[in-house]
Amino acid sequence: MQNYYLGLDLSTQQLKCTLINEAHDIIWENSVNFDKDLPEFMTRHGAIVSDNVVTSPTLMWVKAMDLLMETLKETPYVGSIRGISGAGQQHGSVYWSKSGMNSLSTLDEKSTLADQLKDAFAINQSPIWQDASTTAECRALEELVGGPAELAKLTGSKAYERFTGNQIAKIYRQNRNAFDETTRINLVSSFLATLLLGEFSPVDAADGSGTNMMNIASHKWDERLLKQCGGEDLAEKLAKQPVEGGTVLGNISDYYVKRYGFDAECKIMPFTGDNSATLVSMNLKEGDCVVSLGTSDTVLVYLKKGAASTTESHLMAHPTDPDGFMGMLCYKNGSLAREFIRDEYAESNWDLFNDYLINKQAVLNDCIGFYYWMQEIIPFAKGIHRFEKNKDVNDFSDKTVNVKAIVESQFMSMKIRLGRMGGNNVKRILASGGAAANPHILQVLSNIFGLPVYRQKGMNGASLGGALLAKFALQNKSFEEMMAEYSSTEMDLICEPDLTKHKEYLNHVTQFTNLEASAIHNK
Template structure:
């Protein structure tokens, strides 16, 4: 083949996905490895091992998933024409290499699979992931070290969050000192993929660095005082390299993959980013656009220029994956699709058709019913449990149990609406929906009504892996990302629904009551 192709990988919570594009950004191949289904020997549920607030994934499972995915790709006619690889990983998760593991990487045997050769490569076998909520003590200590949560947000873009990598490292440093001392290098989930493909330790990109609570959001460099607080004086060496900007050439693919799978020796490896950042890339956001990703977690992303970016203690300000002068504002909710599925199974007989039927009934809030569904420990606000109110009074269960279906979706989107306004969301012009639940037009209509904005969906895409493929190409061209996308615009957006502005006004009238009840829940927990 004479045409060049670009591969994007996405190591998400439940799957390792890939998207292959050509020079014109057309998708020519997609593939996925489902961890629970394809790698059952690791015993994960939805890709994770959950023990109360401690949530991990087997590091070797991710390595074996890459083996399996590349085995499938080997049979395609494209593999020798792939000129660049980049991608994404679930944000914040961390990987701990021992010294022998880093050495094994340099001498991979192409007759053997990766997981066979890296079985003993990790000082910690179970990687902490974004769902973990066991580091509250470390969070408070990190904030105190710089003068409080507001000061930390100003410095790093976010106050301390339990899932952020620095706090996860601090927990291991303090409570698993032996494993920490045996750790030679620390990757994120995203930079793990770059490391495996390079055959040597690869750095994270600056967008991922801003999900650690350790990188200065303005300089894109590690803050030495924060590193010392999180991991002592050896952490800088374990991280090994400063964050790099998106599109930086890290090197060529390891000869192992050339020999074993047939990759071209000049296939370039670019930095991998976070799944949310890659989703933003795939949609080529402009000012006024807001991405709402409805997946295992729900996230809200907005593209902010430097003069409009203001860190807060309930949102995240992150480095932009393709614009060193720009920022990505983000809200992240742990209770996304899994919480909706829990309510579907509990109140709609496990049927999405029945769930949608209840969604289309009279608004729960209009009846005076407001519910908060923190099935897992929530991030915004920091709360856990299910709370229901009828006419402002707490109740154990709604009189009509089916009301829970409407109430969970309303409360999820009302929280987004309230916080978007605080981030400057009054200037938003449209919503770009992504993630698994974006396939449900009934859910998107409710989102449109609450935000008062039209909702679009990009046709046929896995957002994060497509974003990775575009980042792979970006690293091989000598133009800006905007110029690259202007030359070959993506497949386009499809308008799914427009808001019923009368309902938008009604929801706006409930915002204060919603905020007051949410505040009451948090205060009672404290």
Template sequence: MAEHASRRCCLGWDFSTQQVKVVAVDADLNVFYEESVRFDRDLPEFGTRGGVHIHKDGLTVTSPVLMWVQALDIVLEKMKASGFDFSQVLAVSGAGQQHGSVFWKAGASQVLTSLSPDLPLGQQLQACFSITDCPVWMDSSTTAQCRRLEAAAGGAQALSRLTGSRAYERFTGNQIAKIYQQNPEAYSNTERISLVSSFAASLFLGSYSPVDYSDGSGMNLLQIHDKVWSQVCLGACAPRLEEKLGPPVPSCAAVGAISSYYVWRYGFHPGCQVVAFTGDNPASLAGMRLEEGDIAVSLGTSDTLFVWLREPVPALEGHVFCNPVDPQHFLALLCFKNGSLTREKVRDESASCSWGEFSRALRSTQMGNGGNLGFYFDVMEITPEATGRHRFNAEGHEVSAFPRDVEVRALVEGQFMAKRLHAEGLGYRVGLVAGTNMPFSEVVKLAPNPRLAATPAPGAAQVYEALLPKYAKLEQRILSQVQGPPE
């Protein structure tokens, strides 16, 4: 490994839910080194499952902050043992799981600026946190705080227009409000509140790193158009909050040189720069090299849709974040809970548990599925808030079942029409848009192009353009059945 580890490079760090990982990227954007620590496996003393602690109420979910610190220690020591040449690192940056927060105790900044290179970080930072188990994105215990924040902002839609999202339980502003209300002593003893991303950057900087615009817009606290903290939202959450957060910065900002701790302990060059870390979702937009007009869909347990927007329309569903690549533009994100597990279930029921049979069913049916439309919400959906399976024939009448091949196509078409419908609700318009020739595009032009997996079939645009209004109308019918008539 050592002979390959002496290239000039940048380090990219990922502080995710289940691990801390690093990649080294050379000047040609080739990844030539990787290392990681998995929390459950490598740090069992913290007793996490999936990297978190799920509390007895089933709603509160936290992670021990020192686990993240010790994981960084372990990764760096592994790199050192492998012969990695830290002196060649020009810059470090990275991503953190979005919506997690870290509460630094009064006096922690002095510890950060005077770290001893003779000791690991975990040993020196043990007493630096006023909250030792930090809330993370899986937490859903702040419903009361969400309702209070929406009321203070003039309603859910007003809050969405201001901050990019209605109030969500996992968002950091609501988590801060809960800690202030339930543990005022710890809040009072907190001198700085970081996101996981800015916390990680702070470890490298040796001082508090600012929150970046993009990750900061997942807090229900940042005015996404003005890029400043909302005084209304701050006041609704906790006192003196602005001073505990510090001013936000662009996501591509260089926030300072690396701490001398890393120069003396590992051999980093003193000129190595720390670039603001951001959230994992914004980082995905940058990693996919999206540009204005692009759309990306991650097909996982939940499906996540990313859209680059110039003029967003914040709504009661989905999220609008500041764009990490171009601070004048935006990133819209939609999450669909019924993703791969629902597709696998329909595959098992209608395609003999075979993806080959599933694909054959798609090929045997025509685009538009003869006007048959299906909605498959095996668990309560996020976008839209509905549950159950609903099937409609070409005349718009609800039916109890489809033929097996029709069922497969109805699932696939329905899921993707939902993504288009709700993306358009946030301001996205389907069409070809020229690239914007941004500096970031120049930076990544040497990187391999993402592999093209599929292209639209001829005539697909016309078929689904005509079918989409019918799909939207039927979705509204389902929602009216679930939610009942307006009061």
């Protein structure tokens, strides 16, 4: 009988799933779009935005699981799924009440998750990665250990507003009643595993390193940081230490066996962050660099032991190699910012956007823009800043140049900062995320980096990574051995760099860096 492995990905805008067989072939995929399929929650791009405060309704995620499971039930595969793992948008958090955990442990298969868990959360709006309202908490955490560089050395990152520890600290200080009513705290990733287990799931170390609370060397929670973020009770609310990828947490809850037809021996594995899962799906090796172009844009590199943290990048635990690291750059202004520029300057039309991208000159004729449409992470800045011939301007003489400028600016920032992080030995770029479907955007990426750009076949990298993690935990072999047996990483070469243009971009690095500093200074 054929065995299958299921990967879930709870991203900002969708809950996606990918089902693979033993040979890593994708057998079935589906998704629930929060805005479209769950309009009653009134999200826009999956979130509720109020200035710098950005949340998502926790119950919306629960209801999405109901919808996805109903579609899976109709397939012939559900009873042959041997393991489930997956991913969640990094840094988001879920706050269970005591009655909520009790409800989870006594689910009735005749009723939906949403009906039974509608009152399960001490906080109904989960803070997510786009939130930028915790600057005071960030500074307090850094001060505790002696500054941002010391915190980066300890946890892999300086304090970031979106990181879970700082989000918890804000609730602890500003909403103490809700904090006190919280009995358990999940990350978004471990929340999915918790729903499937019917009991509380620990985080995996890779996602735990996106909290500013886990020691990056030991993969354990740091007691001083926990007390700073949530007082004496936070350790109990987190309940369990982080676990390594490849651990088996237990069998799927009986609820899913009775309601949807899962095998009672189907195993649940730790869920990881979406970036970590993307790294897994691409079987990243040294010399590879993933550029993920989604709601946020990220750069991922596989770093071996001895890698150093910086105050503008992230050093995170590796999802399958306990001795390795994932180096990461994360930009908040990704696809939504590009769509904003498309709507403003290209008549909301991607074909026109691409025409301007191909035929216009931007950096190459001294038009440089910085598009911090939302509060940016790298650098910490907000607002749109444009420079024409090194002079600060309200807009370019030719306004359509904004299309090329936003794409070039992002990739120039990535190129420069990857070098600072030690990623100078990169041989190829692996593109993923929604905007990676656009070959014209990828050509600019290739020209700026001076490297060939490949794209994985199939675009749901994080949910595929989850399915591979599920299989990995049930193998008696290393992840590398498993992937060597059946590759899931067929890559299409999308474009080669125009080396003449690459040299011209390199000639603008100093100018770009100076203007960026000017934009930050004038924010």
